[in-house]
Amino acid sequence: xxxxxxxxxxxxxxxxxxxxxxxYPDFDVMRLAIEASGAALVTVAVRRVDLSKRGGGxxxxxxxxxxxxxxxxNTAGCSTADEAVRIARLGREAGLSELVKxxxxxxxxxxxxxxxxxxxxxxxLVKEGFTVLPYTNDDLVVAKRLRDAGAAAVMPLAAxxxxxxxxxxxxxxxxxxxxxxxxxxxxxxxxxxxxxxAMVMEMGADGVLMNTGxxxxxxxxxxxxxxxxxxxxxxxxxxxxxxxxxLHATASSPVEGLLRQDP
Amino acid sequence: xxxxxxxxxxxxxxxxxAGETLLALLETIGVAPGRAxxxxxxxVVRRDDYPRLALRDNDRVEVVQLVGGG
Numbered sequence: 001x002x003x004x005x006x007x008x009x010x011x012x013x014x015x016x017x018x019x020x021x022x023x024y025p026d027f028d029v030m031r032l033a034i035e036a037s038g039a040a041l042v043t044v045a046v047r048r049v050d051l052s053k054r055g056g057g058x059x060x061x062x063x064x065x066x067x068x069x070x071x072x073x074n075t076a077g078c079s080t081a082d083e084a085v086r087i088a089r090l091g092r093e094a095g096l097s098e099l100v101k102x103x104x105x106x107x108x109x110x111x112x113x114x115x116x117x118x119x120x121x122x123x124x125l126v127k128e129g130f131t132v133l134p135y136t137n138d139d140l141v142v143a144k145r146l147r148d149a150g151a152a153a154v155m156p157l158a159a160x161x162x163x164x165x166x167x168x169x170x171x172x173x174x175x176x177x178x179x180x181x182x183x184x185x186x187x188x189x190x191x192x193x194x195x196x197x198a199m200v201m202e203m204g205a206d207g208v209l210m211n212t213g214x215x216x217x218x219x220x221x222x223x224x225x226x227x228x229x230x231x232x233x234x235x236x237x238x239x240x241x242x243x244x245x246x247l248h249a250t251a252s253s254p255v256e257g258l259l260r261q262d263p
Numbered sequence: 264x265x266x267x268x269x270x271x272x273x274x275x276x277x278x279x280x281a282g283e284t285l286l287a288l289l290e291t292i293g294v295a296p297g298r299a300x301x302x303x304x305x306x307v308v309r310r311d312d313y314p315r316l317a318l319r320d321n322d323r324v325e326v327v328q329l330v331g332g333g
Contacts, residue, residue, distance in 0.1 A: 020333030031330065045332025048325065049294055060331055061298055076332050090327050094300035103316045160333070169278045211333030 006041075006207045008099070008184060009131030009152035011070075013040040016201070017169035017231045018186065019224070020073065020211025027063040029220050034069065037214065037224035043072045044090045063136050072133070072180040074101040086124055101155070101188075101209075102127060102134040111161045115142050119149055127152035129133050135188050140179055149181050154180060155209060158200060159190025162212040164197040170203075177204040194223075194230035201234025202242070268320040280320050286313040291325065300327050 006013045019039040024030035034042060044060065044119045065073070073091025078084040081104060088100045095159035104121055106114030118134050119142075125132045136142050138156040146154050156176055167173060168190065177185055191210045192198050200208055208231055216257035218245035267281040272288075279288065285308060289296050295333060301308045302325040318324070 021331040024331065043333055044329040046300070046327050049292070049299060049328050049331045051273055051275070051292060059298060060329055071329065073329065075333055086302075087312045090300040090302060090325075091329075092300075092330050093307050093310070094298070094327060209333075 003239060004232065006184065006186075007261070008041075008133065011099075011131070013070065013088055014038075015228075016235060017044065017228055018122075018188075018207060018209040019214060019227075021064070022061060022211050023215040024220060027058065027060065030215070031063045031221040032063070033214055033224040035224075036221050036228065037170040040068045040069055041072050041099075042075050043209070043211065044091075044095065045074055045188075046087050046094060070099065071095040071097055072099050072101050073097070075103045075121075078103060078259045079104070079105050079114065079204050081117040081124070084117070084121040085124050088121075088130060089128075092130065098129055099131045100133065102132050112157075113137055115139070115145075116140075119145055122146055122149040122151050128167075133186070138169050138176060138193045140172070140176045143176050143180050143185075147180065151183070153184040153186050153206070155186045155188035157189040158187050158196065159192075161189045163215075164192030164213060164216075165190055166192050167199060167203075173200070174203060191227075194226040197227050197230040198234035198237075201231055202237050204238055207231075268318055268322075270318050270320075270322045272326055273326060282317045283320070284297070284314055285316045285317045285324070288318065288324070289313065292319055294328070298328055301325065302327070 004014055006016045016039045017039045018038055018041045019037050020043045027129050073095045075087040076085040078087055084104045102112045104117035105111055113136050122132050122134055133149050133153045133155055135155045143154040159168045186207040186209055187200040187205045188209040191213045197208050214220050214224045268279050270277055270279050297311055304323050
């Protein structure tokens with residue numbers, strides 16, 4: 001597989017970084033940040049048109065070049081399988097894409113996923129022809145169930161959504177990445193800075209999805225570029241194969257030919 | 264134009280001329296059909312059907328759009 005190619009449900013994308021479109025200071029900054037990130041897939045949310053503003057106000061779509069990026073509607077905010085299925089169907093019609101980032105939230109404070117609802121909604125949407133990308137916790141057993149239910153990838157969190165805490169349970173993530181080999185694993189949520197992104201890629205993730213890490217940064221456009229480089233660097237390091245860790249030093253320069261003081 | 268049906272649009276009751284199509288409704292509220300998705304009484308409506316479907320009394324219509332999100 002090519003270093004930069006991410007394949008989801010039979011479609012190939014020329015970047016392993018997926019970015020969100022929320023929480024930017026304004027649409028212009030968002031547009032520039034997405035460009036700098038090199039992302040080919042961008043998440044969007046589905047919401048009621050605000051009838052108090054004619055045409056619902058400024059349209060996000062005016063700032064996304066859909067010739068360059070593919071829209072990935074999410075089901076953010078849904079707390080039951082039924083709600084998520086409903087939003088996914090509307091998202092497909094609005095975004096004209098069979099891809100869905102499936103979220104079923106089980107707890108409002110942590111925004112942790114509801115495993116049961118997530119599985120239920122995955123089964124329904126897979127049957128309806130969706131390419132389902134579920135946001136899940138870093139639980140191998142749930143990941144396996146989602147795979148068996150027909151998900152096109154699993155997207156475990158590194159830390160709570162929007163927290164920027166980075167990888168909080170490296171062992172869980174490693175075990176998941178070690179066992180789920182036949183399906184892309186995309187780390188979704190919790191990435192705070194470039195090293196977090198590089199680290200999950202070095203650990204073997206197929207991709208990273210982030211929103212706040214870029215949109216909330218002091219300079220979102222600069223951070224978007226940093227994330228792009230980090231994802232690429234992490235992936236390259238993974239493919240290159242790192243050296244084993246050793247406790248003691250090994251000299252890099254030859255010992256032979258070294259000048260010694262005459263006795 | 265006389266309002267002779269009452270629909271619920273995005274949760275709010277609203278009058279509409281009898282026989283008004285979904286396409287006409289979208290025009291009235293200023294939403295480009297290619298930028299929205301519409302649910303009529305709980306079912307997603309295909310874009311091709313907007314000009315064909317006429318509003319009936321007590322119809323529940325949801326008009327959604329894509330917004331920024333993660």
